[in-house]
Amino acid sequence: xxxxxxxxDTLILGAGGGGLRAALQLAxxxxxxxxxxxxxxxxxxxxAAQGGVNAALANVTPDNWHWHMYDTxxxxxxxxxxxxxxxxxxxxxxxxxxxEHAGVPFSRLDSGKIYxxxxxxxxxxxxxxxxxxxxxxxxxxxxxILHTLYQQNIRARTNFFDEYFAVDFICDDExxxxxxxxxxxxxGELLVIEAKTILIAxxxxxxxxxxxxxxxxxxxxxxxxxxxxxxxxxxxxxxxFHPTGVAGKGMLITEGARGEGGYLVNKDGxxxxxxxxxxxxxxxxxxxxxxxxxxxxxxxRGCGPNADHVLLKLDHLGSDxxxxxxxxxxxxxxxxxxxxxxDTPIPVFPTAHYVMGGIPTDRQGRVVRPSxxxxxxxxxxxxxxxxxxxxxxxxxxxxxxxxxxxxxxxGRAAANDILGFLKNNRYHRPSNQEYTDKAYERFARxxxxxxxxxxxxxxxxxxxxxxxxxxxxxxxxIMQEGVEAIKAIRARxxxxxxxxxxxxxxxxxxxxxxxxxxxDVAIATMRSAEARxxxxxxxxxxxxxxxxxxxxxxxxxxxxxxxxxxxKPVRTKxxxxxxxxxxxxxx
Amino acid sequence: MRFKIHRYNPDVDxxxxxxxxxxxxxxxxxxxxxxxxxxxNQDETLSFRHSCGEGVCGSxxxxxxxxxxxxxxxxIETLTEPVEIRPFPGVPIIRDLVVxxxxxxxxxxxxxxxxxxxxxxPEVENLQSPEERDKLDGLYxxxxxxxxxxxxxxxxxxxxxxxxxxALLQSWxxxxxxxxxxxxxxLDGLDGPYKLFRCHTIMNCAYVCPKGLNPTKxxxxxxxxxxxxxx
Numbered sequence: 001x002x003x004x005x006x007x008x009d010t011l012i013l014g015a016g017g018g019g020l021r022a023a024l025q026l027a028x029x030x031x032x033x034x035x036x037x038x039x040x041x042x043x044x045x046x047x048a049a050q051g052g053v054n055a056a057l058a059n060v061t062p063d064n065w066h067w068h069m070y071d072t073x074x075x076x077x078x079x080x081x082x083x084x085x086x087x088x089x090x091x092x093x094x095x096x097x098x099x100e101h102a103g104v105p106f107s108r109l110d111s112g113k114i115y116x117x118x119x120x121x122x123x124x125x126x127x128x129x130x131x132x133x134x135x136x137x138x139x140x141x142x143x144x145i146l147h148t149l150y151q152q153n154i155r156a157r158t159n160f161f162d163e164y165f166a167v168d169f170i171c172d173d174e175x176x177x178x179x180x181x182x183x184x185x186x187x188g189e190l191l192v193i194e195a196k197t198i199l200i201a202x203x204x205x206x207x208x209x210x211x212x213x214x215x216x217x218x219x220x221x222x223x224x225x226x227x228x229x230x231x232x233x234x235x236x237x238x239x240x241f242h243p244t245g246v247a248g249k250g251m252l253i254t255e256g257a258r259g260e261g262g263y264l265v266n267k268d269g270x271x272x273x274x275x276x277x278x279x280x281x282x283x284x285x286x287x288x289x290x291x292x293x294x295x296x297x298x299x300x301r302g303c304g305p306n307a308d309h310v311l312l313k314l315d316h317l318g319s320d321x322x323x324x325x326x327x328x329x330x331x332x333x334x335x336x337x338x339x340x341x342x343d344t345p346i347p348v349f350p351t352a353h354y355v356m357g358g359i360p361t362d363r364q365g366r367v368v369r370p371s372x373x374x375x376x377x378x379x380x381x382x383x384x385x386x387x388x389x390x391x392x393x394x395x396x397x398x399x400x401x402x403x404x405x406x407x408x409x410x411g412r413a414a415a416n417d418i419l420g421f422l423k424n425n426r427y428h429r430p431s432n433q434e435y436t437d438k439a440y441e442r443f444a445r446x447x448x449x450x451x452x453x454x455x456x457x458x459x460x461x462x463x464x465x466x467x468x469x470x471x472x473x474x475x476x477x478i479m480q481e482g483v484e485a486i487k488a489i490r491a492r493x494x495x496x497x498x499x500x501x502x503x504x505x506x507x508x509x510x511x512x513x514x515x516x517x518x519x520d521v522a523i524a525t526m527r528s529a530e531a532r533x534x535x536x537x538x539x540x541x542x543x544x545x546x547x548x549x550x551x552x553x554x555x556x557x558x559x560x561x562x563x564x565x566x567x568k569p570v571r572t573k574x575x576x577x578x579x580x581x582x583x584x585x586x587x
Numbered sequence: 588m589r590f591k592i593h594r595y596n597p598d599v600d601x602x603x604x605x606x607x608x609x610x611x612x613x614x615x616x617x618x619x620x621x622x623x624x625x626x627x628n629q630d631e632t633l634s635f636r637h638s639c640g641e642g643v644c645g646s647x648x649x650x651x652x653x654x655x656x657x658x659x660x661x662x663i664e665t666l667t668e669p670v671e672i673r674p675f676p677g678v679p680i681i682r683d684l685v686v687x688x689x690x691x692x693x694x695x696x697x698x699x700x701x702x703x704x705x706x707x708x709p710e711v712e713n714l715q716s717p718e719e720r721d722k723l724d725g726l727y728x729x730x731x732x733x734x735x736x737x738x739x740x741x742x743x744x745x746x747x748x749x750x751x752x753x754a755l756l757q758s759w760x761x762x763x764x765x766x767x768x769x770x771x772x773x774l775d776g777l778d779g780p781y782k783l784f785r786c787h788t789i790m791n792c793a794y795v796c797p798k799g800l801n802p803t804k805x806x807x808x809x810x811x812x813x814x815x816x817x818x
Binding site: 039040042043044045047048096097100101102103105106107108109110111112113114137140143144147148151152154155186215216217251252328331332335336337454455456498499500502503504505506507508 | 596597598599616618627628631632634635636637638639640641642643644645646660681682683685687688692696699700701702704708710711712713714715716717719720723727728730731761764766
């Protein structure tokens with residue numbers, strides 16, 4: 001198989017906010033960068049982020065990065081690495097200003113400064129009054145940021161490989177990643193891209209679930225590729241369910257709706273969050289609110305003919321606030337539910353939204369894996385940033401507004417470290433045909449013809465199994481069944497056949513390759529969840545209702561090759577301030 | 588529900604044709620994107636782009652019963668049968684409903700769609716009043732789906748020379764931004780018979796925009812600014 005080769009200093013997989021922020025940093029430093037994305041960059045899922053990006057700018061209320069850090073540590077139920085959290089919260093203000101300079105159309109305060117709104121889990125003075133920390137462009141902040149970053153990359157003349165699908169990494173015998181085998185979706189032609197450094201910025205895997213806020217493209221591609229390249233995935237049991245997805249459909253209704261003053265009610269019209277979080281009510285952490293909604297519905301206080309959701313009330317806010325601050329979700333409500341939130345409450349239910357886990361990295365964005373006695377040995381030249389990575393800044397539960405921040409901070413951090421690496425490593429590492437052949441096998445497997453199951457039937461079963469066995473509330477028995485179910489589904493994949501063998505824009509083939517990634521990420525998630533015998537953040541077990549810091553204040557690491565779990569300690573020591581020791585988490 | 592869908596795969600088909608499909612299970616509130624996914628499950632060779640499913644990513648623009656729109660926010664109950672689905676008109680077809688958008692993107696790039704400032708950056712944000720910021724509403728929300736430009740006769744005639752409504756809307760988005768400092772070079776770039784003035788206010792763009800934006804109006808603002816600037 002003779003596949004053309006192109007060589008770059010850096011290969012970036014994914015053109016969402018993380019990939020584009022890194023690309024911009026590198027292009028401005030004159031590095032030779034290739035950005036590979038399976039969709040045109042502005043179709044990446046960063047575009048769907050609504051509420052905003054957290055930074056302690058103190059434009060509305062007093063604030064500082066240290067309070068933001070405390071909230072993030074607490075929000076993550078003390079599983080986040082405090083050095084990385086300090087780094088992120090300290091960098092936040094600078095990065096948001098930079099975005100503003102780049103052109104992001106942030107909403108404005110009367111003072112002319114960037115508009116900020118309150119979001120869940122934000123406090124002043126380490127757990128005191130509500131903070132106002134989320135910088136917003138109406139409720140289209142992700143769209144505004146993604147388009148601006150793409151625009152600035154046009155200006156910086158970044159090399160884009162639009163609608164190229166990364167099939168697998170090309171690794172040498174020592175497991176060093178040399179590049180990736182990619183496919184031009186439009187023509188079906190293969191291209192090997194070799195690079196001295198590689199950044200994985202492929203985003204999340206919300207397509208693991210049937211009802212999800214995530215796009216069709218969020219199939220955990222980079223995570224699957226990493227698993228198959230011998231890199232473990234960290235903390236995959238922590239999957240965030242957003243409290244306010246449109247009931248039964250899954251479209252996201254931003255937390256900003258509650259930040260602007262909206263609140264949840266059950267069928268009795270009761271503002272039930274007062275019982276679950278007496279101080280901050282509807283602006284508790286997402287895991288807390290999602291559990292509360294699930295309990296209300298389970299105990300028979302749900303709304304609608306099937307009593308299967310609760311209502312998000314915005315009708316008291318007035319049409320000005322809704323039109324000005326929440327125009328996007330108003331459109332969504334009108335389009336998909338034929339209701340106007342200005343006068344009618346929105347039916348909502350917790351919906352799969354974000355994976356806290358991912359490819360383990362340090363705070364420079366370098367991928368780390370256990371080696372011998374060292375829990376975190378750097379994989380030379382390999383980086384990850386954004387939702388596909390686990391630094392870990394989100395711990396067991398991410399705060400709203402911290403994911404846009406994460407992609408900016410660690411996209412840039414990775415790029416900065418890459419520049420240093422390129423200085424010291426001037427040449428590409430040697431590759432050969434044999435290494436490429438291994439990656440090619442995964443591609444060629446789908447050229448087998450004949451009768452077999454369809455990709456679609458397996459994908460549907462996988463999503464159903466994840467929803468049934470790895471949801472908001474979990475038990476030993478349900479998860480053990482889940483592991484068996486996922487294993488059985490994975491065993492069917494070798495018998496799947498593609499009916500479409502065309503080379504030209506073959507979306508069936510892309511979906512087959514995505515299915516394999518999803519299946520690998522599914523087993524990592526299910527196995528990590530089954531093993532963790534405690535409740536922490538988004539991982540809530542009915543049979544182990546409490547957090548267990550003695551046994552379980554540690555990160556999970558799942559390896560695919562031997563289907564094994566390993567653990568490593570949480571970094572509790574920040575860079576410069578005192579540790580926030582674990583405390584009971586109340587809101 | 589009956590559909591007629593444009594099919595063409597250059598690997599196997601000599602020429603394009605319309606294929607009949609029947610959607611058995613029409614769910615209440617179903618959008619065209621979901622319908623197409625169900626039809627693709629009947630015949631996996633049907634190719635189309637789609638992603639977010641809520642009208643934000645701009646992937647699934649297509650021609651629906653003669654009008655450009657986004658499949659994911661088009662309720663099928665509003666469509667007359669048989670529903671005719673074709674790729675965007677006036678642009679090269681790659682396969683089925685997938686078109687080559689590279690010319691559209693090239694025109695977008697040509698208007699310098701990025702904020703240009705020459706002053707040194709402050710340590711904090713540039714100030715902008717809420718009123719100044721309001722001028723960007725109706726402009727920055729563009730999702731680059733291409734519905735407007737591929738329904739514009741001027742763009743069909745001169746796709747390599749005329750920037751088209753999407754690109755011109757973005758041009759005005761930056762001209763209207765109180766922070767931008769490149770008005771002269773932006774206006775210079777739009778002068779000439781094939782740029783700004785190739786818009787003949789046919790207004791197909793505003794009619795089809797799935798986000799309710801109005802490129803014709805934006806183009807009018809640029810024309811007014813150019814006139815004011817030249818006297």
